Amino acid sequence: MDSDKRVQVLKDRLTYIEDIFGAKRVETVELLGAKFGEFLDRLPVMDHSVRVREFKQIEDLFAFVERKLETELTPMDRVRIVRHPQRICLKDILENVYDNYTEIGGRGEFNIDPSMLIARANITRRVGKKVINQPVMVIGQEKGHGEGFRNGGSAKPWGNAKALHYMKVAETENIPIHTYVSTPGSFPIEDYPGAAQQIARNLYEMATLRVPIIAVFSEGGSGGAEAVGLADRRLMFSHGYYSVISPEGAAAIEGRLRTGQRATPELVEKCAAQLGITAEDNLRNGYIDRIIQEPSLGARPEHYDFYKDLRREVVQATNEVVSSVKSMKLFRAMALKNRRRRKGSLDPESIYVRWHLSNKARGRLLEKRFQHFREMSHHAYEDGRSFWDRVKSGMEPLGWTIHSWFSYGLLRRPRKHMEDFMEEMRAEAHLVREKVVRPVRGTLQRMKVVRKKPSSRIQERAREELTRLSCPEEGACIIDDSWLWMSPRSQEDKAVSCPNARTHGCQDLWAPDLFAEFAGVCTTCGHHFPMEYEWYFYNIFNYVEATEFNADIESRNPLGYEGFELKLDQAKKRTGRKSSCVTFETTIDDIKVVVASLIAPFRGGTVGAAEGEKFILAAERARKKHYPFIAYVHGTAGIRIQEGVNGVIQMPRCTLAVRRYIDAGGLYLVLYDTNSYAGPVASFLGCSPYQFAVRSSNIGFAGPGVIAETTGMEVPPKYHKADQALSRGHIQGIWDRGEIRKNLYQALLTMGGRNLYYR
Amino acid sequence: MLNIKELLEDIKANPYKEIVIKSPHTGAVEFADIKPGDKVRGRSGSYSEKPGTLLANLTREKNRKPINAPEKGEVVNIRTELEGKFVEAGEELLTIRHFLTRKEVIELILKKALHLFRAPERAKYYFIPEVDQKLKVSGKRSVKVQDGMEMLIVSRMKRETPLAYSGPEGIIYSVYFTRGDNVDAGEPLLGICPEDQLTTIQDVVAKVQSEWDEE
Numbered sequence: 001m002d003s004d005k006r007v008q009v010l011k012d013r014l015t016y017i018e019d020i021f022g023a024k025r026v027e028t029v030e031l032l033g034a035k036f037g038e039f040l041d042r043l044p045v046m047d048h049s050v051r052v053r054e055f056k057q058i059e060d061l062f063a064f065v066e067r068k069l070e071t072e073l074t075p076m077d078r079v080r081i082v083r084h085p086q087r088i089c090l091k092d093i094l095e096n097v098y099d100n101y102t103e104i105g106g107r108g109e110f111n112i113d114p115s116m117l118i119a120r121a122n123i124t125r126r127v128g129k130k131v132i133n134q135p136v137m138v139i140g141q142e143k144g145h146g147e148g149f150r151n152g153g154s155a156k157p158w159g160n161a162k163a164l165h166y167m168k169v170a171e172t173e174n175i176p177i178h179t180y181v182s183t184p185g186s187f188p189i190e191d192y193p194g195a196a197q198q199i200a201r202n203l204y205e206m207a208t209l210r211v212p213i214i215a216v217f218s219e220g221g222s223g224g225a226e227a228v229g230l231a232d233r234r235l236m237f238s239h240g241y242y243s244v245i246s247p248e249g250a251a252a253i254e255g256r257l258r259t260g261q262r263a264t265p266e267l268v269e270k271c272a273a274q275l276g277i278t279a280e281d282n283l284r285n286g287y288i289d290r291i292i293q294e295p296s297l298g299a300r301p302e303h304y305d306f307y308k309d310l311r312r313e314v315v316q317a318t319n320e321v322v323s324s325v326k327s328m329k330l331f332r333a334m335a336l337k338n339r340r341r342r343k344g345s346l347d348p349e350s351i352y353v354r355w356h357l358s359n360k361a362r363g364r365l366l367e368k369r370f371q372h373f374r375e376m377s378h379h380a381y382e383d384g385r386s387f388w389d390r391v392k393s394g395m396e397p398l399g400w401t402i403h404s405w406f407s408y409g410l411l412r413r414p415r416k417h418m419e420d421f422m423e424e425m426r427a428e429a430h431l432v433r434e435k436v437v438r439p440v441r442g443t444l445q446r447m448k449v450v451r452k453k454p455s456s457r458i459q460e461r462a463r464e465e466l467t468r469l470s471c472p473e474e475g476a477c478i479i480d481d482s483w484l485w486m487s488p489r490s491q492e493d494k495a496v497s498c499p500n501a502r503t504h505g506c507q508d509l510w511a512p513d514l515f516a517e518f519a520g521v522c523t524t525c526g527h528h529f530p531m532e533y534e535w536y537f538y539n540i541f542n543y544v545e546a547t548e549f550n551a552d553i554e555s556r557n558p559l560g561y562e563g564f565e566l567k568l569d570q571a572k573k574r575t576g577r578k579s580s581c582v583t584f585e586t587t588i589d590d591i592k593v594v595v596a597s598l599i600a601p602f603r604g605g606t607v608g609a610a611e612g613e614k615f616i617l618a619a620e621r622a623r624k625k626h627y628p629f630i631a632y633v634h635g636t637a638g639i640r641i642q643e644g645v646n647g648v649i650q651m652p653r654c655t656l657a658v659r660r661y662i663d664a665g666g667l668y669l670v671l672y673d674t675n676s677y678a679g680p681v682a683s684f685l686g687c688s689p690y691q692f693a694v695r696s697s698n699i700g701f702a703g704p705g706v707i708a709e710t711t712g713m714e715v716p717p718k719y720h721k722a723d724q725a726l727s728r729g730h731i732q733g734i735w736d737r738g739e740i741r742k743n744l745y746q747a748l749l750t751m752g753g754r755n756l757y758y759r
Numbered sequence: 760m761l762n763i764k765e766l767l768e769d770i771k772a773n774p775y776k777e778i779v780i781k782s783p784h785t786g787a788v789e790f791a792d793i794k795p796g797d798k799v800r801g802r803s804g805s806y807s808e809k810p811g812t813l814l815a816n817l818t819r820e821k822n823r824k825p826i827n828a829p830e831k832g833e834v835v836n837i838r839t840e841l842e843g844k845f846v847e848a849g850e851e852l853l854t855i856r857h858f859l860t861r862k863e864v865i866e867l868i869l870k871k872a873l874h875l876f877r878a879p880e881r882a883k884y885y886f887i888p889e890v891d892q893k894l895k896v897s898g899k900r901s902v903k904v905q906d907g908m909e910m911l912i913v914s915r916m917k918r919e920t921p922l923a924y925s926g927p928e929g930i931i932y933s934v935y936f937t938r939g940d941n942v943d944a945g946e947p948l949l950g951i952c953p954e955d956q957l958t959t960i961q962d963v964v965a966k967v968q969s970e971w972d973e974e
Contacts, residue, residue, distance in 0.1 A: 494821035508822060717808040 003043070006055060009302065010036065012086065013062055020080050020297065021069060023265070032065050066296040073239075073297075076272040079247055081239050081298040082219040083184070085146030088299045088306075090117050090180050094138060096307035097314070099124040101138065105162060109149040113159025115183075117142040118166045123315060127352040134355055136318070137170035139163045139228055140180030140216075145301075153183040153219065154710075157191065157198040160227045164202045167209055176212040176318050176355050179228040184246055186224035186682075188702035188710055190719065190728055196678070196701035197730045199227045200686030203652055206230040207369075207659035210362040212321040212355065214314055217242050217288065222639070222648055223682045223701070230652040232369050233317040236279045236288040239298035244648040244679075245641045247272035249706075253641065258705075276559045276644040286376055287645050290317070316348035323353050325364040370660060373653045374616070380609030380646035384552035384578065393550070393617075400624040408626055408757065483519060485538030487531060490515035496529075498522040519737050528696035528737055530674045533599040533634040537582075540741050541595055541632070546586035550617055554578040555603075555610040561642040567603070575602045580636075581611035583618040585627070588741070591748050591758060593630055594622035600635025600674055607680050608640040612650030615684065616657040619668075623660065626757040628667040628748055631685060638678025647679070654684035662689075667752025671740070672697050672722070672731070690751055691731040693722035694740065699730060763872055763959050767967070770864055774973070778830060778855045784848045786819035788841050795836055799828040799855060815852055832857035861971040865964055872960050873933070873950035874926050878942045882915035884922075885938065899931045904951060911948070929953045932960065 014036055018029055039058045046054060073081075081087065094101045094117075101121035105111060119138045124131060141153035155163075163179075170177045186195045193201070203226060206213065215231035220242030236242060245253075250271040251263035282288045292313050299306045323332060332351055357365065385393065444450045490512050498506035506524035514520060519539075520529040537543035555578065557564045572578060580602035585594050596618040598605040607615075615631075622629035639647040662668050670685050672693040677700055685691070693699060700720040707715050718724060725731045735743045752759075782788065791813040793799070799812035811828035818824070832855040841852065859867070878884065886894060890910050893902055904910060904924050911922040929951040936942045952960055 492821075495819060497822060497824055508820070510820070714805050716806050 003051065003055070006059075007040070007043070010058065010062060012300075013066075016084065016086050016297070016300070017065070017069065019084055020077055025069065025072075028065060028069070032061070035061060063296070070296040074269060074273065075241065075275075075278050076247060076269045078239050078241050078278060078298075079272060082182070082237075082241060083152070084298075085143075086300045087143070087145075087218070088301055088303070089144055090138075090140045090142045090182065091144065092301045093180060093307070093310065094119055094121060096304065097311045098122060098136075098138065104166065109147075112162055113156045114144070114147075114149045115141055115151045115153050115187075116155045116159030116163055118162060121178075123311075125315075125349045125352075127350060132352060135173075135175045136355075137166055137173075137175055137177045138180070139166060139177060141183040141224070141228075143182055143219075151187065153224075154185060154187045155183060155224060155227065156187045157189065157193045157195050160186065160198045160202055161193050163228055164198075164205055167202075167206065167213075171209050171211050174211060174356055176214065176322070177209070178314055178318070179213065179215045179231060180218065181215055181220050181225045181229050181242075182218040183221050183224035184219060185221035185710075186227060186701070188707050189713075190700055190724070190730070192728050194701070194728060194730050196223070196682035197686045199223050199651075199682040200655070200684075202227045203230055203655040203683050204659055204687035207652075207656045208366055208663065210366065211357065212318055212365065214317045214321065216292070216310075216314065217282075221246060223651070223679060226648070226651045226683065230369075230373075230655075232321045232365065232372065233290070234288045235290050235292055235313055235317060236282060237299065238279050238291050238294045240279055241277040242279075242282050242287065242645055243275050243277035244639050244644050245275070247275065247277075250275060250641055270562075274559060274561050275641070276646075282645055285379070285645060287649050312348055318355060319348055319351060319353045321365070322355050322357065322361075325357065325361045325368060326353070327358075327361065370656050373649075373656050376653060377609045377612065377646050377649050380556070380558035380643060381579075381613055382554040382556045382610070384554045385550070386552075389552065397620065397624050400621070404624060404626055408755075483516070483535070483539045484544070485534055487515040487520070487535060498525060498527050500525045500527050521737055526695060526736070528694060530635075531737070533582075533597065533601070536632060536634065536673065536740075537597075540588075540744065541584075541630075542586050542588060543584070546584040546595075548582065548584040549621070550583055550614050552578065553610050553614050553617075555580070555608050555640075557642065558609065558646050559642065559644050561644075564642040571601075571603050575599070577602055579610040579614060580605045580607070581614040583614050583621075585621070588748065589745050591628065591745070592625075593628045593748070594618050594625070595630045595632055597632040597634055598636045598680065600637075603640060604637035605633070605635040606637050606640035607647060607650050607654075608643040609646045609650065611640075612647075612654050615650075615654050619654075619657040619661045623664050623666060623755075626666075626755055628669065628752060628756055629658075629661055630744070631668070631670045631688070633670065633672050633676045633680070633685060635674040636676050636678075636680045636685075638680065651679050651683035654680075655687055658684050658687060662753065665753035665755025667748065667756055669744075669747060669751070671735075671744070672699050674698070675720075677701065677703060677720075686730070689732075690747065692733045692735050692743070692747075693725065693731050695722060695734050695736055697722045699725040763868060763956065763963050766868060766871060767864075767963050770859065770867065774864075775832075775856045775858045777835070778832065778857055780814060780826060780829075780852050780855065782817055782846050782848055782850045782852055783826070784817070784819060785846065786817040786824075787843060787845050788815055788817055788852060790815045790837060790839065790842055790853075793834055793837065793853075795834050797834045799832060799834060801828055801830040801832075817846075826852070828855060830855070830857045858973045860973050861967060864967050864971055868960070868963060868967070869933075869950060872956060873952050874929065875947040876924060876926055876949040876951060878936075878944055878946050878948050879922070880913070880915070880944045881941060882913045883939060884936050884942055884948055885912045885914060886910060887912055887921065894931075894934075899934055900957065902931045903954070904929060904931065904949075924949075926951060927953065930957060932957070 014033060017032065021029060036058065039054060098121035101119045104118040104120060106114060106117060108114070117140060121136055121138045123134045123136065141155055142150055143153040144150035167177055186199060188195050207230065213231040215229045215234045217225065217229065217234065217236040218240040220229065220240065222244055225242065247268045248263060251268040254271055255263050255267055257263060276285070279288065279291045283291055290313065292310055295303045295306055332353060335351055441450065492511045494511050495508040496511050496514055497508050500506055500522065504525040506522050509522065514529065520531045555568060557568060580598055581596060582599060583596045585592065596615050598607065598611065619629055639650065641647065658668055668688050668690070670688040670691040672691065675698045676685065681699060682701060698720040699722060704715040704719065707713060722731065722734050726734055793814060799814065801811040803809045813825050814828055815826045816823050817826055835854040835856045837853040838851065887910055890902055905928040906925055907923050909921050909923045913920050913922050931949055932952040933950040935947045935949065942948065
């Protein structure tokens with residue numbers, strides 16, 4: 001290598017170290033800089049042999065400093081590493097890990113979304129004397145070494161839609177998918193297909209994508225990462241991070257900062273350390289399967305050995321996934337397992353596993369994927385159920401399965417035959433009556449042999465009720481429509497102004513009227529004031545007769561986040577509940593349903609491990625019992641950031657459970673109320689084909705403050721309102737509060753799959 | 760005939776508008792922390808989503824409602840004797856002096872000096888070809904209009920009908936619609952000024968543009 005090039009490489013290494021550690025390791029960096037400066041001064045006068053020696057010395061010094069700094073890396077340093085323009089990006093990986101590739105739908109900035117890169121790539125290798133060519137679909141966010149139009153790998157909704165499209169192509173072609181996650185988060189805009197709704201769609205489809213998916217995490221920022229991260233094997237770069245929120249975002253929330261204010265570096269550092277974002281943390285928690293070791297201070301484009309390791313790891317992971325579901329594997333599966341135990345014993349490239357899957361193997365793959373995610377995050381919540389309850393909850397599903405098998409499987413056909421037969425008979429009888437009995441009776445009546453039957457009293461009364469306008473003899477005609485549960489706010493003697501008073505000229509409303517009879521709806525403009533979750537529980541979901549289950553699954557503080565224990569205890573005391581998810585079985589009119597609801601008073605309805613588990617158990621219960629499954633979202637602020645990845649992993653987990661339920665033929669219906677944002681909307685709520693919102697609710701991915709901060713766009717005041725969401729196609733309808741019960745009942749009768757018990 | 764220069768002098772002598780803030784309904788008044796001479800601002804933000812400076816709170820039936828400044832200006836006087844008292848609807852609470860902006864002054868002058876020809880219905884409007892050509896070639900000040908002169912085409916739902924000008928004779932001073940855009944009924948289409956006043960109006964507007972300080 002000529003000396004100019006070597007000098008340039010060293011210069012880059014120095015800048016890199018400065019950028020990562022700049023403010024913290026001033027002395028080390030300055031010392032290294034000074035040594036390098038001296039070396040550069042001496043360089044022109046050195047003769048060849050001295051030059052060779054000196055280059056070796058200075059390069060050794062750089063390597064030594066890098067190794068030393070490597071041991072002192074904090075989580076926030078890792079964040080800076082993955083975001084550095086010198087970090088390897090997907091293009092480098094495509095060039096160096098795969099043998100051949102064609103980029104699809106992109107030429108620099110001429111791309112529907114330059115931050116999402118799709119390529120059909122090949123892995124070519126020699127096994128024995130044969131050359132084998134294995135195609136894969138490579139999908140991932142591209143940071144492009146800091147190219148502006150790449151948007152730092154923050155994919156727009158249509159970028160995620162493109163990713164989904166090519167995942168489906170891979171499914172059709174029956175080739176594995178390798179995804180590379182390198183995003184600080186999804187770009188938070190609501191334009192169709194919508195940030196949240198598109199991530200939800202991606203998760204929903206990936207849940208049953210019938211090809212192996214291998215995900216490699218470099219920068220896993222929350223929702224954006226999940227859009228391509230639901231995989232059979234999840235690998236992670238040793239210097240990457242995978243987190244529920246960017247450390248800066250967490251610090252802004254923690255420090256209660258307003259828009260435009262910046263958190264102090266110390267606070268950001270502290271948040272990064274508390275969130276459990278590093279590869280080791282995630283491996284320990286079981287959210288990734290393997291760490292790919294990077295060179296000191298992270299992989300950069302010139303680390304060619306690293307590409308070799310990466311290639312070996314992805315090939316190995318794909319082999320493992322495929323061989324775990326294939327029926328014909330014999331010794332190869334053993335060899336693969338063996339390699340995992342003793343590192344370097346056999347090169348995975350020398351083991352050939354066909355990546356093409358049969359139909360049966362694909363089925364097994366999906367089952368394994370579901371189980372893989374189902375087993376995660378059990379350590380992150382507290383199962384406060386008694387021993388007996390746990391035994392019961394283990395046994396009960398068996399009972400439901402047997403019952404379902406009898407009533408909807410074994411006995412269904414004879415019963416159906418019987419019903420069909422009875423229906424035919426009734427039709428016959430009706431015809432006979434019409435054609436034979438009626439004419440005869442008519443003739444007899446005309447001949448006055450028999451008298452015409454007077455219409456019954458019941459019929460008359462019904463007619464009277466329908467045609468009468470008032471009932472003067474009974475006093476005032478009051479229809480009994482009082483609500484079962486009334487808000488405590490209806491006890492206050494005060495007037496309340498509608499927020500639309502300025503534009504709609506609404507009169508002040510008296511609280512006892514507004515919060516009792518009017519159910520919190522402005523009589524002039526129809527604005528819906530937020531109501532307590534109990535109002536819906538009692539007045540809509542018949543909570544009096546409901547059976548709540550799994551109430552003892554309790555939220556905790558799995559990461560030991562500072563001060564969170566106290567906040568959690570306060571929430572528990574205030575609401576009398578142990579998590580923000582309440583699950584119960586109830587009847588709506590005569591239809592039995594399972595309801596899972598997220599309630600806003602408990603930590604803003606945020607979703608953590610306990611909530612996710614309860615939600616999944618509710619979906620499973622609904623599936624086994626053949627009941628409709630309703631998710632009532634009183635309010636959710638997103639994933640609970642204090643639980644870190646334990647929270648964010650609930651996005652794929654719950655979506656998998658929901659997908660399983662829908663595929664089994666159930667009806668999954670979502671009803672949004674007040675404010676619903678972020679993670680849950682971008683996964684298990686947003687994936688429902690039937691989403692309805694109570695009027696005046698807000699639905700979106702990120703709040704106005706976050707949008708302004710990340711995109712620089714100012715958001716119009718009613719950007720997230722339900723009617724906007726409806727016109728963007730995110731939800732399927734808006735219901736008035738007074739009509740929810742009626743609409744819900746009608747929805748249960750008219751929507752949904754084949755597996756419902758009353759069908 | 761209207762004397763525009765005199766009008767400008769009048770405005771200059773008294774370059775503000777006094778806004779009297781009255782209580783919108785009955786209630787107990789609590790003034791915010793303001794005193795005469797304080798500057799206040801009106802609604803702002805790209806969607807005028809930010810309310811103006813808080814002037815007072817009015818409480819009726821335990822419902823405390825803010826009263827915000829409707830426009831930018833300076834507080835002139837506050838009826839502090841009403842602090843904490845129950846007032847009737849329409850009671851004067853304070854006065855704000857709003858200094859007229861350059862745009863408002865020009866608007867005021869033009870409103871008095873021009874005859875506005877308004878759109879009779881919601882539609883797209885075009886000039887008839889002859890007028891259109893003349894406008895393009897020699898500018899809008901070159902077109903003279905008189906009552907009954909056919910000059911516009913009303914285009915709505917693929918139906919095109921001619922529209923005659925009605926109003927005093929004069930020349931077109933300004934055109935308020937753009938080609939291809941819908942104009943609501945009652946919105947001004949043209950501003951017509953008497954021929955002999957054209958130069959005066961132009962002078963005055965130019966003067967206001969250059970001399971008026973209040974943005």
